Amino acid sequence: MILRNPVSEKFRKWLVIRRAVQISVVALFLLFPLTGLAWIQGNIGAANLFGLSIADPLSILGSVVASKKIYVPALAAAGIVALFYFAVGGRAYCGYVCPAGFFFEISSSVRNLVLKALSRPKRSGWNLDLSPHIKYYTLIGVLAVSAVTGIMTFEIFSPIGLATRVISNDFVAANPNGQNLERFAAAGPSLGLLVLLGIALFEAVFSKQAWCRFVCPLGAFYSLVGRTSLLRVKIDHADCALCLNCQADCPAKYVLDRPLAKEQTYITMGDCTNCGSCIDACPSASLKFALRLPWRK
């Protein structure tokens, strides 16, 4: 945190890649409602990708717990997705795919713009910092409540669901189901949109990406997947000057603690999103993506 080199002018390769993927995901889900081209149908909860049924594994887990029944095709659809994130890094979902995460990331950065306009340092002002463990309690909580009530609980308040339905079902002019378009004209934004904007505003004022960092049960689920994931950031201690530029840019700073202290060569904590910000920030190219066997430290 002391030796902060001026790397901000550097081309941030992984940021560009990540933004490209995030935008493509949204565009892909807009494709069918806007053009009728059926590459992918459905939304982030469950979709049909070129004829392959894929589904959010936590959603399927929720439905199994709520209905106390197993529907094999749905399980297979979730298994494919879980395997994919096992390979590319659990919370890579958060960093590259999740439409709510994308929205909150962008809306939270309003905060930085405001601070910049006021010429105040980047991390000044209100900064509500909670424990990243909270999300595991939300995860257990939504599954327990689903089991007791027999209703899929996370789906009721999920901003991910709200966001994905805005993309796939709401603001699409060519789609007569665009109920919110009609409603928007008649009565202003829907409750769902207000909830999304409310969270975004809260994060912009009090705590950047608070939902994703502290609360989201899906983030917690993918964090568990990420602990054994194959693709992880590897640190080469030989050239690392401990400038801590990487940590300054990391959205989950604590994941870099042990690797920097030379206790590990891989980032093993599940909260790493494989966003690559640390790789972009490192002036000595000591960080890179590498294949990690689940038991390696």
Added chain:
Amino acid sequence: MERPDEDTYERRFERVREHVAAMSRRKFLAIPGILGSVIGGAFAVFEIELLKGKKFHLRPPGALAEEKFLATCLRCGQCAQACPYNSVRLAAAEEGIAIGTPYIEARRIPCYLCEDLPCIKACPSGSLSKEISDRGNVKMGLAVIVDRQACIALQGLRCEVCYRSCPLMGKAIALEFRPHEVTGKHAIFEPVVNFDACVGCGLCEHACVVDIPAIKVLSLADAKGLMGRHCRIGTRIG
């Protein structure tokens, strides 16, 4: 010679190690977390139980019973996207626990009961049961003449619009004739729904010519009575 305030690699490394040691000494307080989730969870259970079954949603063909449906539907909207008539919409956040689930507003666009049931084919979760392959076996709800005074056929006018709109015309809705008691020489053509055949697609509700439909699709629970096992009907043939 190293100045005491110089930021050397060794000093930075020492700070990083100290930080890691401090972090591993820090204990996450599990008690508030557990307490919080138990209270929050209990509150959520209470809320959900209160909201259960508040409103009837006409679900797409093949939908499981409402409780099962809310337990399995992934709110993915694939049924809505598969429907060629855009009959299926997804519930807004105002709908509480039904948020994001597909429903049909028959008066707006009814279900046209496609031969091949593309909505069922599209459903990845089994919430729209694949066991239904014949459209005659669909049971979304039941059509009921909810207002006999608003139904113009029952007032003696020739209408039959609901009867003719029904995809199972003659089976699900039949016309029963009887003399018009006021004029003495005309007949009343009463549309009568046969609950055994009605699939609840809502085409009749959609077609009904009066301002607020006199025939509506209700949930099975709201529409159906139960005769009681001790009743013997001597006039029933077969």
